[in-house]
Amino acid sequence: MKLLSTLFIVGCGLSLHAQGIEKLNGDALFGDMQARHIGPALMSGRVSDIEGHPTDSKTVYIGTAGGGVWKSNDGGVMFNPIFDDHCQSIGCVAIDPASPDKTLWVGTGEVWTRNSTSIGDGIYKTTNGGKTWDKMGLEKSDRISAIRIHPENSDVLFVGVQGALWGPNEERGVYKTTDGGVTWEKIFYIDENTGCSELIMDPVNPDILYASFWEHRRTAWSFSSGGDNSALYKSTDAGKTWNKIHKGFPEGKFGRIAVAIAPSNTSILYSVIESEDKNLSGMYRSEDAGATWKHLNADFGLVVRPFYFSRIVIHPTNPDIVVKAGLFGSISRDGGNTFRSLGSMHPDIHDIWFDVKDPDKLFVGTDGGLYRSLNLGNTMEIIENLPICQFYHISVDDQEPYNIYGGLQDNGSWFGPSSSPGGVEARDWEVIGVGDGFRVYPHPTKPHIMYSEMQGANAIWRYDDKVRQTRIVKPFPVEGDPKLRFNWNAAITTSLNEPDRLYVGSQFLHKSDDMGNTWTKISPDLTTNDKAKQQQEESGGLSRDNSGAENHCTIFTIAESGLDQNVIWVGTDDGNVQVTKDGGKTWVNTTQNIAGLPANTWCYHIEASSFNKGTAYAVFDGHTSNDKNTYCYKTTDYGQTWTSIITNDVYGFARSFQEDYVNPDLLFLGTEFGLYVTLNGGKNWVKFENNMPATAIHYLEMHKRTNDLIMGTHGRGIIILDDVSPLRQVTNEVVAKNLHFMETKAFEMSEESTFGGTSSETQFVGRNPYDGAKVIYYLSKRHTFGKMTMKVLDSEGNFVTSLTPGKKKGINIVGWNFTSNVPVVAKGKTITFGGMVAPRVPAGTYKIVIEKGKETYESTVEVKYDKNSIFTLAERKKQQDVVRKLYNMTEELAYMVYQLDTYMENGEATAKDNAKLSKTVAGMKTEMNTLKETLVITTGDNYVGSAENQLRENMGDLYSTVADYDGEPSSTQMENLKKIEGEMETARQTFEKIKGKSLKKYLDSLEKMELKKPILKSYEEFVKKD
C-alpha cells in the first residue's frame, strides 16, 4: 500500500502546476460532454467519390462533399465514418492494390466545384484500414482529383492536384512520390490557373498515364470554366514526358475534360469534353489508347454542367458499357453511341462504382446520398444510414422537445424534433420547402407558422402546418426599385421583439410586421453595389451557368438586437457591416473600423449580443477570395471599434458564432474544420472533438431553455451538444480543486410513454438526449488508483441507489434515471420480470455522495415532477403507498421462500448423515414444498416454456404495473391488491403453522441430538442493498 499512496502523492504533485483554464486542452476539459448526431439521413447528402476493394466486394468506401470518408464492411449495407478527425471535404479515396486491406489514401478537397463546395487541406494515408491517419503533405493542394498507386510498389504514387478554386495556385498539376508520400515531386505543371482535374493509370502498364487539365476559376460573383490551357495529356514514361492527345477533338478552347480507360481493354478510352463548339462537346471514344478520338454523342446528359459532372466509369469486363455522371446519370451499352438515364434516384450523379464480383451490382453517388442497384442501374435503392446532409442554416423553436429547422444543399427545407421516442428517425422529419433550402424559421409565437426559401429567394414561403398551406411572401420590387439582388442563400430572419416581424435582405433591408404580407424597405442599398460583380448572366465560361449561385452584392446576415428593436446589424457578402440605431432611418457603415480585415471580405454572420445592445460579434469568411484565415471581431460600441477575438488555436475559416446567454465569456465558433470553444472571451480557444467530426459548421444556435448548442453542419447534418451549462462554471478556481460539483437545474421526471421507434437496423436513428438527472463534476485528475463510489441518498440520508462514477480528468456526467432500487425477489425456478422494476423516487432533493479514496464529496440533485403531468399529489401519494406496500410484500415473500429453502436444504443435508431424522425432514419438506409451490414458479423456463404464475409472479405483475404509472392505481389494481394481500396472508398463516409444527419438530430434534441449527440471515440483512 505504500507504493499506492506514493503514487497518489506523485500524481497530485504533477497535477498542481498544470492547472488554469488557458492550459486545458479539449481532452482535459470536455470529458463526458459528447456531441449527439441526429442526422437526418433520409435525404442524405452529396457523395463525391466511391471506391471499392479490388477483390473483396464487401468493402466499399465513399468520399463525401462535406461528411468525410465512410466505410462499409458488408457490401454497402451499413457505413461507418472513418475520417472524423480530418478535413471532411473529399476529392478522392484510393486503395493501395498491393495492400488493399490496410493502406488507403484520401485526397481532400471536393472536385465538383459548385459555389458551396468546401476546401481540402492535403493528402492523408492510413496503413491500418482507416483507424488512424497521417497527413502526407500537399497541404496547399486545396483539391485533389485523383490518386493512382503503382500496382506493385506501394511507395510509388501519382497524384492529380486540381488546386484552388478561388484563386491562383502553384500547387497544381501532377505530383509523384517514390517514398510513400514522404516527399513529392511536381512532375507536370501547366500554370497557376490550370489544375489536373483527372488522372488515370493504365491498369496493365503503370507507366502509362492520362491527365486532363482544366483552366477554371470561381469568384464570389462569377464562374469561369475553360481556356487555352485546358487539355488532355498522355505520358508513356511514368510521367517524365507528356503529350497532348487531341486528334479528333475540335479546335479552340476546352473546359473540363473527363477521361476513363476500359479495365478490360486498355486500348479503349472514353473522354467527355467541354468545348467551344457545343455540337462537338460530349462523348468521344478512342480505340488506340488515345492516339485518335471519335465523337459519338452530344446529348444533354453528356454535356450538362461539366464542372459538376465529369466522371466516366466503365464496366469492369465489358468495355462497351459506360456510365457518365450527370444530372440523372447516363448509361450506354453500345460503346457510347447511345445512352439512357440511370434508374430513378436523387439527381446530380457524381460517381459510379461497379461491384468487382458482380458488375450488375453498382453504387451511385448523388447530391442526395448513395444508391445501390442490383440490375445495372435500372432500379436504385438509397442507403439509409448516411447522415451527410449539408445544412446552410438552422433555427430552433421553443416547443417541447424543441424542433430544429433548416435548409439543405439541393435537398429542400425541413424541420424535425431534437428528440423523439425511440430516437430521431426519418419519419420525424417534415419537408417545408423544395429546391435548395437555406434559412428556415419558425414563427416565434405561432408554432404552426414557419418560413422557408429556395435559392436566390426565388420563393420565400410562409407555411401553415395546421392547414398545410403555403404562400409565397417574398418582397417584390415596387415602382422605382432597381432589380432586387438576393443572395443564393438569401438573408431572412425573425425578430426577438415583434413576433409577426420578418426581415429579408436583398441589397436593401426589407421589413414586414405582418408575417410577409406587406413589406417596407428600411435601408438604402447597404452593399458596395459594385456593377462589375453583377454580371451573372455572363457566368460559366464555355458553358453558361447562371443558376443564381453567383448573385453578389447582397445582404447576407441580419441581426436585430434582442435588447432594442431599433438596433439592427446587417452584413453583406461584399464586406460591409452596417448598423442602425433608429430602426433603419439612418445607417452607419462600420467596415472601415475593422483593422486587419481585407477589403470586401464576406460578412457571414453577425451576432447581436444579449448582454449589451452596443455589443456585437461579426464573422467574416474570405475563402471566396482564396483567403482561408479566421476572422471574428467584437465591438462594444456599435461598431466604432472592432477587436479580433481569434487566436492561433483556431484552424480554418469561420462562418458561424454563438454567444452564451449566461456567461458572456463563453463563446462558440464554427469553422470549416469543426467547433471551437472559449471560456474567456477569446483569449484562447479549445477545439471540441468528443464525437464531433471536423466538419464545416455553417450555423450555430443555442437553445435557451435547454442550454443546448445546435450545429447546422454542411456535411454531417444536425449535431447537438446537449446542455453546455457546465462550461459556464469552469473557472481557474474550479479546475484547481480535486473534485468540483457543477450546479445543475432541477431535473424533471418525464412521464411520457417510451413507445416509439419504427426504423429498421439499416436506417440511421439519431440518439436522444439523456432524460434522467445528471450529476456533473469536474475532476482535476483522472481517478486511477483506489476505490471510488457514488451513492444517492434521500433527504433523511437513507440509501436510494448506487451509481457508477465517472473518473475522467475534466467534466464527468453521471446519469441517474430517478429510480431507487429493485426489491429482493423470491428465488424460483424462473425469473420474474416484475422484479426488475425499481420504483421512481418522489420529487425532492437528493444527496449525492462520492467516496474517492479517503475523501468524501457531497452535492445535491433536485428532482421534480413532470410539469405536464396529469396527476395530483394526492394521486401520486396513493400510488407511492401501493408501490411501497407491494415492494415490501415482495421482499417479505422473498424472505419466506429463503427461509423455506434454507430449512429444506439444511434438513436434507442433516438427514443424509442422520438417518433417524429422515422421516421428520421428509414431513417438513412435504409441507414446505406444498407451500412453496403456491409462492413461486418451481418448473418451466423463462420463455414460452413458462409454468403457471404463482404468488410471486402475480405480485410482481401488479407491483410493476402500479410502479410503472405515476398516477392513482386503478380500481382493478386495488381489487387485485386485495386478492394478493389475502393470498399473502394465507401464506403467512401456513408458514406459521409449519413453524409451529413440522419445523418445530425438526429444530427440536436437532437440539436434542445436539446438532447445529441452520443459521439464517435476519430480514434486515436479507434485504440490505447499500
Next chain:
Amino acid sequence: MKKIALAALFIIGVISVKAQDVTVDQILDTYFENVGGREAWSKVEGYSMKANVDAQGMTIPIDMVNLKDGRMVTKFTFQGKEFVQQAFDGETTWSVSFMTMKAEKGESEDTENYKRTISEFPDALLKHKENGYTIELDGEDTKDGVDCYKLKVTKKTQLVEGEEKENIVYYYMDKENFVPIMQEQEMMSGQMKGQIAQTLFSDYQEVEGLYFPFSMTYQTEGGGGQTIQVESMKLNPEVDDSIFMFPAEEVTEEGEEK
C-alpha cells in the same frame, strides 16, 4: 523492490518528458514494477473475483474464476438464480441461455479464438514475447484527459467468419504511472463491425502484492458502457473443477429444483 519501482517511475518519467525516447520495454518494465513485479505476476496460477454490475436500481453480483490453463467461468446471480455467462472447460466455451436456463455451447470459432488467448494469462503484456506478440509504441494519445503512451499489440491472428484476420489491441498506458487506463479493439463482425470497443481500467487496488484494476468499463467509442466493479479478489483460489464443466446432460428435470 517497491522502492526500486518508484525510483524507476521517477527516472523514466523524467526521461520520457525530456528525451521522448522511451521504449516499449521501459514502459512494460515500469508497468510491471509498479503493479507488483514480473516475478510475482509469473507465479499467478489463477484468480477469482467477486464483482457487481450496477444497472440503474439493480445490483447484479458476478463471480469470476480464471485459471492459467484457460479454464474460466463467469456467473451472475439474478433473483437468486445463477447464470453462467461465459465458461470454458478446457474443451469448449459455453453459457446458459437466459430463456431456457440450459447450457449452450459457444460457436466453435469463438471457442477457437478464446483458446488462442489462453497463453496470455494473467496479462497479455507479461509474456508477449513468448507468445509471439509484437508490441510497438504507436505514439502518444490522450484518453480520459490523461496523456498516454499508445502501445499497439499484435496478437496471434483470430478467426473471423472462417478467415484468419489480424488481431490488434491498443493499450493506453498512463504516462505518469505507466498502468493501462484503456484498451481499444476494432469489432470484427456483426452490426457493429468496424466500430471500436473500449475497455477502461481504474480503481487499481492491491491483491496479495499485485495491483489489479477493480473497475472495468466496457463501451463502444462515443457510446454507452457497462462497468464491472470488483469487490474482492483472490489469487490462486482453490476451486472445484466441476464449476467449469459443460453440463454433460440436462441435469435438472422438469418440476425439480437442481
